[in-house]
Every structure is written in C-alpha cells, then in structure tokens.
Amino acid sequence: MKIIKFGGKSLANGDGLKQVISILKNKHQSGEQVVVVLSARGDSTDRLENILELAKNGKSFSEEFRAFKEYQLDPCDNICLEEEFDLLERIFEGVQLLGDYSNKVKDKVLSQGELLSVKVVTILLKENGLKAELTDTRKLIITNKNHGDAQPFEAVSRKNIRDHFKKLEAGAIAVVTGFIASDQEGETTTLGRNGSNYTASLLANYLDAEEFQNYTHVNGIYTANPEWVHNAKKITHLSFQEANELANFGASILHAKTIVPLIEKNIPLRILNTFNPENEGTLISSENNGKGIKSINVINDVTLVNFEGQGLLGKVGIDARIFNSLSRENISVNIISQGSSERAIGFIIKTADAARAKETLEQEFESDIEKKDVHGITFNNEVVIISTVGQDLKTFHNAFYSLVKNDIEPILINNTLSGKNVCLVIHKKDLRKTVNVIHGEIFGISKRVNIAVFGKGLIGGTLIEQINESREKVLRRKNIDLNIFAISNSKKVLLNKDGISENWTADFDKKAINYGLEDIISYTKKHHLENLIAVDVTASEDFVYHYTDLIENGFDLVSANKIGNTIDYGFYKDLREQLRLNQKEYLYETNVGAGLPLIDTIKLLHLSGENITRIKGVFSGSLSYLFNTFSVEDISFSEVLENAISRGYTEPDPREDLCGNDVGRKLLILARELDLISEFGDISIHNLIPENLRNGEVTEFLSRIDELDDVYHEIKEKQESNHVLRYVGDLSGDLSREDGGLLEVKLESVPGDSALGQVKGSDSIFEIYTESYGEQPLVIQGAGAGAQVTARGVFGDILRLAEKNNK
The missing domain is CATH 3.30.2130.10 (VC0802-like)
Known part of the structure; x- marks a missing residue:
C-alpha cells in the first residue's frame, strides 16, 4: 500500500484536478493499492479564513462566500454541497453577530475545505469508472483539545484507522481528509501547520505503508525556491536526518512532525510533481549518501x-x-x-x-x-x-x-x-x-550578473554583440551568467529581466519605452535583480552626474565615457567617496588606451609605492594612424585624414580629435590616477586645427580640409633627418607633489628608431618612467582605436568586475 497526498495547488480547478484524477487512474490500472489524502482545494483555506475575518469585523461576506461556493461546485455538475454551505453560512452569521470567534469555531470552518475537497474528488473518480470511498478523519484521528494545533492520541487513532481500512471494499480508493480530526467529545480539531502531510504520515505509519508519495506543484526539494532562483538545483535524495534538518529550518514542503512517524517505520517519502508525474522527484529515506546537503x-x-x-x-x-x-x-x-x-x-x-x-x-x-x-x-x-x-x-x-x-x-x-x-x-x-x-x-552555481548598457551606438552595439557571442563561453569557463537586462539611448530603454535576445535591435525598435533613470532603478527593485553593473558607453556629461544615483542603488560602474574622470576635481573626489561608502567599483580601463591594460598598470605601480616620474606617449589611435601614415608616405595630410574618417578611426566631426582635447582628457585621467590635483584648464594643448577652420558646421570643415595640406607639409619638411611626427601627451614634473605635474599635449618630431617613432598603424604607445626602472621606461603598446577594440576593453572591465565579485 502507498499513501498518496495531494496539496491545494494540485487540487485547484482546471489542470490540477485533471492531473490528480489521471494520476490516480493510472495507479489503479497498474494495480497499485493507494490511500489518497487531500488538502483543501486551491486557496480554499485562505478564502474561508478571509470570510471569517469579514464576518468578525461586521463586514458583508456574501460576495466572497458566493465566489467560494461557485469555485467548489465548478468541477462537478451533479454534486450536492448544500449541507456544508448551510453550516458555513450559519457559522459566519453567528460570528458576525458576536463580532468574534474562537479557535474551536475556526477549526470547524476550516475543516470544511478538506471535507468539500474529498467530496469533489470522490465524485470525479466515480465518474471516471473508479471505486472510491470517502473517509472523514474526524471519525478516526482523536486528539486533545488544542484547537488549531491539536495532537493525536496515538493508540486510539491507530486502532481506529486500522479497523476502518480492514473494512474498505476491495479495489476501492480511499479518499481521506487531511488536516482535520476531532477531540474525545467529537468536536472538530485541526492538526496545525503542514496538517495534511501529517495526516498522511500518520496513516503511513499506522498502516505500515510501502511509501508515502507527496504530490506538490514542484519537481521535488530544491537548493532554493525555484520560483525565485532560476538556477536552483533539485536534490534527488535526502536522508531522514537531513530532511528533518531542512524541516526545522523552514523548508516549506516539509515539517518535522511529518518526518517522525516515517522514521519510526522506515517508510520512504517521495516528493513528486502533480504537473510533471514522470519526474522522479526527491526521495527521502533512511539511507545517507554521505555528501551532506545544502539548502x-x-x-x-x-x-x-x-x-x-x-x-x-x-x-x-x-x-x-x-x-x-x-x-x-x-x-x-x-x-x-x-x-x-x-x-x-x-x-x-x-x-x-x-x-x-x-x-x-x-x-x-x-x-x-x-x-x-x-x-x-x-x-x-x-x-x-x-x-x-x-x-x-x-x-x-x-x-x-x-x-x-x-x-x-x-x-x-x-x-x-x-x-x-x-x-x-x-x-x-x-x-x-x-x-x-x-x-x-x-552552491558554486553560475552567478548572474545583471547589466544595463547606456548607449547603443557603435561601441555600445558592438559590446552587446560581443557579450551575446561570448555568454555561453563565459558561463562555461567562469561560472558567470552575463545577463543584459537593459539597453538604452538618451530617450528610450528596452527592458527584459531574463535578458535581451539576439534580435535586440528589432526588439528595441518595437518594444523600447520612454524612461528616466529612476524607471530602470525601480525595475531592478521590482524584479529583485542582483549583482548590478551599469555600463556607460555614451559621451554624455549629463549622464555622468547620475553615477551617484546608480551607486546608491546597488550598481557597480564600467565606463568608456571619459567625462566622469575629467570634469571638475570636486566631482571626481565626491564620486570616489560615494564608491567607498557604498562599497562599489568603478572601472574605466578604456578611458585611456582603448583595450590596453594601462590604467590598471599605473594604479598597481602607484599603490605599491613606486614613484612614477613621467608618462609620455601617443594617446590617440586616430591621431596615431594620421601621423604614422603622413610621416612615412608621400601623401597629403587631407588624404590621410579622409582615409582615417572612412575607416571609422575619428569622430564624425574629426575636429574633436584634431583639437587635442581628447588626448588632454586622457592625460588628465592619468594625472589624477597619481593623485595630482589637476583640472582640464591646467593642460597645455596644441590644437592641430588652424583658427580659421575651428568653427562652423562639420560639412563646411570637411569641404575645406585641403587647407591643412600646406601647414603640415611645411612641418614635415622642417624635421631633422630620420625623424617622424607624433602627437603626444606628456605628464612630467615633480609627480610626488599634488600640484607638481606638468601636463602637455603637443605635436613632436621624434627619431624614427625611437619607441615612439616605431609605432605603426593606429597603435597607441605609453612610456612609463619610474625611479625603479630608471632611464628604461615600461612600455605598453597596442591597438588604440576602433569600436571592436574599445568594446572589447569595456567587456574586459565587466568580466574583471564580475569575476572579482565572484570570489
């Protein structure tokens, strides 16, 4: 014999009841002898308690009671439940009149949920050609008078149950009320929390059952609630001791008192899913696998x-x-x-x-x-x-x-x-x-990192594609699940807590909504998103002033936007203080050198106490390509510039590169990494654009770029032999003093065989001079321009941040 128990969600109208009847029919046809213990159906217990409270507070309960009755009658056309409904209505009216109720009255009301449940299921089984016999446990399980949490008298309850089931018709399925019993005077009592499971457990003990099968709405016991944790893992086997430990610490499927009667008779308990009956569920037995459990x-x-x-x-x-x-x-x-x-x-x-x-x-x-x-x-x-x-x-x-x-x-x-x-x-x-x-x-299960990408332009779009392409590989190698839940431009945002699809561009056009930053923050709270990273691939100064809002609401920051590190020094220091107070990280390796590991290297040297005495180099991949090509080829400056524009090396308005401000910002970032109190206005910048071309529309400038040819041809011709032109950033002076730095951005002629002179293509190069290295600088060189390189650098920051927080 097996004891089968179905919970409220399994017995709900619709698919639930259909599955229950199907499971029982299959068991009967396969020759299994079963006793079925039922909870109240759906949320019937909660509904009854709510109506009781309405009556107690003198409020009208007729609508709620009408809905309750309709729900109970819905599965069967030929069932009569008037006796139960009349009893409930009399009790509710009495409670409304008195304005209060006792636990004894509450037990009588709540018990009707189970009584109605067994009546409905018994009728449905008979309609499906099965023999079924309703069993009211109030006649079998005798308890003390502790209404709401009554304790059974074992000897008399055991005898009653054994005598009753000896008389059960052969081949009939006993349909038994869970949760309810009666005291020695015949008054209805209830068995408290997990009461229906307790009823089933007692029956299993008293009837020496082969197994207790508890059907719920999940596939078994999990390492965490699978409705909350997307990667929760099912525990296939537990010992009774482990199950008891889980029950003592709040496992909702289990209760300690349910386990004890099973331990006494060594009766296995299997947690199964009504809606997935083929799943083997979780088996709880006396066997111990020795691995221990975590939940x-x-x-x-x-x-x-x-x-x-x-x-x-x-x-x-x-x-x-x-x-x-x-x-x-x-x-x-x-x-x-x-x-x-x-x-x-x-x-x-x-x-x-x-x-x-x-x-x-x-x-x-x-x-x-x-x-x-x-x-x-x-x-x-x-x-x-x-x-x-x-x-x-x-x-x-x-x-x-x-x-x-x-x-x-x-x-x-x-x-x-x-x-x-x-x-x-x-x-x-x-x-x-x-x-x-x-x-x-x-559990060492993959850690989800939830990413919001602000800016969906060339770099942002490239970054999103890179993450999508690498997500499975990162998950496999690093156990980190990169989940982009938000993509935005300046006006609209696409949100999906489970992650954007590979067709995100089309989804953005169709589903993106107008937003303010507070909407994204509210979305993370509503959906309980953890491990948040905000990625700024905009060029917006306004957005930078929202960094603090993001930090205070749980976001770490990754930024390709240089503005956050180059606006006034007061903001720069305040931002770091907010990061410290909120224990957040801010990574911006691509601010200088695109994907090169420059900022991390300088931070490490400075933190270790190394005295950095100078940093000099070609900071702009765009200008590197421009002067590398112009210096060695017989070609006009305007032609090289046009090639750089067509390759996407420059900004849409190339004057943003040629003015030197971008190199100046990068130099300022490095200066501040060395704790120098410097502002943008402290930088001496050689603007490469003649004054007569600095203003006006970009189209006008592009139509006149051949006016640059004579200027730079002359500069090129005046160089010493075997020299080439390089546009460099130079941080020098007494860098041990907060105000000791000299920041210069300038066009220089350098020997062709020097480190700077040998840079090719669009590479950037940085020479870091320190006391320990002496006259021989530490050189970092590599690709310094392009959406792919910059996006890959931003991706690297995301991974560093995710992996750091994963340790």
Whole structure:
C-alpha cells in the first residue's frame, strides 16, 4: 500500500484536478493499492479564513462566500454541497453577530475545505469508472483539545484507522481528509501547520505503508525556491536526518512532525510533481549518501522584537525577565542577538504571537518604561529568516560579502553550535535578491550578473554583440551568467529581466519605452535583480552626474565615457567617496588606451609605492594612424585624414580629435590616477586645427580640409633627418607633489628608431618612467582605436568586475 497526498495547488480547478484524477487512474490500472489524502482545494483555506475575518469585523461576506461556493461546485455538475454551505453560512452569521470567534469555531470552518475537497474528488473518480470511498478523519484521528494545533492520541487513532481500512471494499480508493480530526467529545480539531502531510504520515505509519508519495506543484526539494532562483538545483535524495534538518529550518514542503512517524517505520517519502508525474522527484529515506546537503530555506510570518534601554546599562537579569514573561504566555523565541551590557536585545517570535508579546512585555516593564530606563520595545513584522542548511560559517564570508555588495544588510545573524547552519534576519523587501545572492555563492552555481548598457551606438552595439557571442563561453569557463537586462539611448530603454535576445535591435525598435533613470532603478527593485553593473558607453556629461544615483542603488560602474574622470576635481573626489561608502567599483580601463591594460598598470605601480616620474606617449589611435601614415608616405595630410574618417578611426566631426582635447582628457585621467590635483584648464594643448577652420558646421570643415595640406607639409619638411611626427601627451614634473605635474599635449618630431617613432598603424604607445626602472621606461603598446577594440576593453572591465565579485 502507498499513501498518496495531494496539496491545494494540485487540487485547484482546471489542470490540477485533471492531473490528480489521471494520476490516480493510472495507479489503479497498474494495480497499485493507494490511500489518497487531500488538502483543501486551491486557496480554499485562505478564502474561508478571509470570510471569517469579514464576518468578525461586521463586514458583508456574501460576495466572497458566493465566489467560494461557485469555485467548489465548478468541477462537478451533479454534486450536492448544500449541507456544508448551510453550516458555513450559519457559522459566519453567528460570528458576525458576536463580532468574534474562537479557535474551536475556526477549526470547524476550516475543516470544511478538506471535507468539500474529498467530496469533489470522490465524485470525479466515480465518474471516471473508479471505486472510491470517502473517509472523514474526524471519525478516526482523536486528539486533545488544542484547537488549531491539536495532537493525536496515538493508540486510539491507530486502532481506529486500522479497523476502518480492514473494512474498505476491495479495489476501492480511499479518499481521506487531511488536516482535520476531532477531540474525545467529537468536536472538530485541526492538526496545525503542514496538517495534511501529517495526516498522511500518520496513516503511513499506522498502516505500515510501502511509501508515502507527496504530490506538490514542484519537481521535488530544491537548493532554493525555484520560483525565485532560476538556477536552483533539485536534490534527488535526502536522508531522514537531513530532511528533518531542512524541516526545522523552514523548508516549506516539509515539517518535522511529518518526518517522525516515517522514521519510526522506515517508510520512504517521495516528493513528486502533480504537473510533471514522470519526474522522479526527491526521495527521502533512511539511507545517507554521505555528501551532506545544502539548502536555502525561508521562514515567513516572523516578527523582530527590539528591546532597548540605556537605563539598564550594567543591570543584570533583564534578559531573564524578558524571556520568563514570554514563556508564561507560551511564546517561543527563535533567534536572539544581545549586547553584553543587556541594554539592547533583539529576538524573533512568530507574528501570530506579536500582540500577546507586546502586551506581556509592556506589563513586565511598565515601571521601567515610566522611569525611562526602557526607551522602547518595537515590533517589526517586515522581516523574514533565511536559513542556509548545511553551510559552514567559516566559508560563509563570501556570501556575506556579496550581500553587502548588493546593498543587503542582515539585521541579525547566528549559527548553530555545529556551525553547519547559518540564519539571517533580513528585510522582506530584500528576500528574493538575498536568496539569489547567497545561492550563487554557497552552491558554486553560475552567478548572474545583471547589466544595463547606456548607449547603443557603435561601441555600445558592438559590446552587446560581443557579450551575446561570448555568454555561453563565459558561463562555461567562469561560472558567470552575463545577463543584459537593459539597453538604452538618451530617450528610450528596452527592458527584459531574463535578458535581451539576439534580435535586440528589432526588439528595441518595437518594444523600447520612454524612461528616466529612476524607471530602470525601480525595475531592478521590482524584479529583485542582483549583482548590478551599469555600463556607460555614451559621451554624455549629463549622464555622468547620475553615477551617484546608480551607486546608491546597488550598481557597480564600467565606463568608456571619459567625462566622469575629467570634469571638475570636486566631482571626481565626491564620486570616489560615494564608491567607498557604498562599497562599489568603478572601472574605466578604456578611458585611456582603448583595450590596453594601462590604467590598471599605473594604479598597481602607484599603490605599491613606486614613484612614477613621467608618462609620455601617443594617446590617440586616430591621431596615431594620421601621423604614422603622413610621416612615412608621400601623401597629403587631407588624404590621410579622409582615409582615417572612412575607416571609422575619428569622430564624425574629426575636429574633436584634431583639437587635442581628447588626448588632454586622457592625460588628465592619468594625472589624477597619481593623485595630482589637476583640472582640464591646467593642460597645455596644441590644437592641430588652424583658427580659421575651428568653427562652423562639420560639412563646411570637411569641404575645406585641403587647407591643412600646406601647414603640415611645411612641418614635415622642417624635421631633422630620420625623424617622424607624433602627437603626444606628456605628464612630467615633480609627480610626488599634488600640484607638481606638468601636463602637455603637443605635436613632436621624434627619431624614427625611437619607441615612439616605431609605432605603426593606429597603435597607441605609453612610456612609463619610474625611479625603479630608471632611464628604461615600461612600455605598453597596442591597438588604440576602433569600436571592436574599445568594446572589447569595456567587456574586459565587466568580466574583471564580475569575476572579482565572484570570489
């Protein structure tokens, strides 16, 4: 014999009921002998409790009750439930008249959910040609009078059940009410939390069942709630001891009292999915695989009590008074956090006990409150407990660090003496994000990094394509899931919490909406997105001033936009302070040298105490190509410039490159990396554009670029032999002083056989002079221009940031 139990979601109208009948029909046809235990269908229990509350508060309950009755009658055309409906209506009317109800009355009301459930399923089984016999456990399971959480008297309940099932007609399916029982006087009682599972477990014990199969709406027990964590993994097998551990720490499918009757008789429990009956589910048995388990469970309906009193400093016995007064009211305390001085104590209780706890504590400390020795006793219902079962505290630091990085601050934290279970009390609003963050850390399952790309132009579009092309490879090699959830231009944004598709350009045209930055921030909170990175591939100064908003709302930053590092020094320092306060990162390697590892190298040298004495080089890939080509080929300057424009090396208006401001900004960034207090106005910049061509429309300038030919032909001819032209940035002076830097951007003639002189194509080159290296500089050289190179550099920053936070 097998005990089969179906939960409320499995028994809901529609697909649920159809699946239940199909499963039972298949089991019967295959010759299995089964006893079926049922919960109330759908959300019937919640509906009944809601109607009870409406009646208690003197409100009209007729509409809610009508909807409840329609739901119960919907699956069957020929079923009569008037007896149950009449009883409920009389009770509701009486409660409305009295304005209150007892737990005894509540048990009588809630029990009707299970009674209606077994009636409906019994009729449906018969309509499908099966023998079915309704069994009301109020006649079999006898309990004490503790309404709402009654305890069975085992001897009499066991005898009743065994005697009843001996009389069961051969080949009939017993359809049994879960959750409900009766006391010795015949009054209806209920078995409390997980009551239907408890009923099934008792039947399995009393009837020496072969197996207890618990059908739910999921495929088994998971490492975390699969509705919240997209990569939660199913646990295929648990020992009873492990299952009991999970149950004690809040696993919603399990309850400790459900496990005990099964352990006594060594009866396996299998968690199965009504909607996927072919799945093998999770098996719970006496066997132990020796690997141990890890799971993240959530305990809801708890309240944080915070007890504070400066006047109690140095006094002893305060905690004893608190817990003794709660104990007298049979109020259990879960997690405790206490200062050594006893002036502040925080602890967790069930929300159902909060009102009584408040009353008893205020009575106990009435005189202390009057004397202001106790400043406050506060109750916070907006908290939950997250328990990580099987997790060593000694390795929990990674998860804790990730929580802090995601702006989640646990209110309380504790662990068991074994060190194998860690519990956190957090704000409800952070629940789903917290579960995802912890899950990614403790299971080593891929960590999702949620990316918002601001700017969908050439570099932004190239970056998006690169991420899409490399996503699977990064996931496989680094265990990091790069998820672009937002793409925006200056006016519209495309949002998808599960990630944009490969057809993102078409989706943007069809689905992008007008937005403000606050809309993207709200979207991340609504969908509990963790590990946020904002990528700025715009050239917008306005957007840079929103960096702080992003940082304060949980984003790390990656930027190809130089403006954030080159506007006024006050903003530059304030931004770093906000990064420090919020423990966020800001990476911008592509600000200087596109994809070259320049900024990281300079940061490392400077941080290590190395005295950098000079940085000089060709900072612009565009201008590098221009002068590398012009210096060695017999070609006009305007022709080289036109080639650079056609190759996409320059900005749409090439004067933005030729004016030298871009090189100046790069030089300023490097100066500030060395802690120099410098502003853009401190830079001496050689503007390559003659004054008569600096203003006007870009089209006019492009039509007149041949006017540059004579100017640069003359400069080229005046060089020494074997020299070439290079447009360089030069940071020199006493770089050990905050105000000691000399910043110059200029056109120089350098020997052709020098490091600068040998640069080819559009490469950039940087010479870093230090005290340790002496006259021999550290040279970094490579591609310095192009959307592919810059986008790849931005991608590298994203990966560095994601991998750093993944450790």
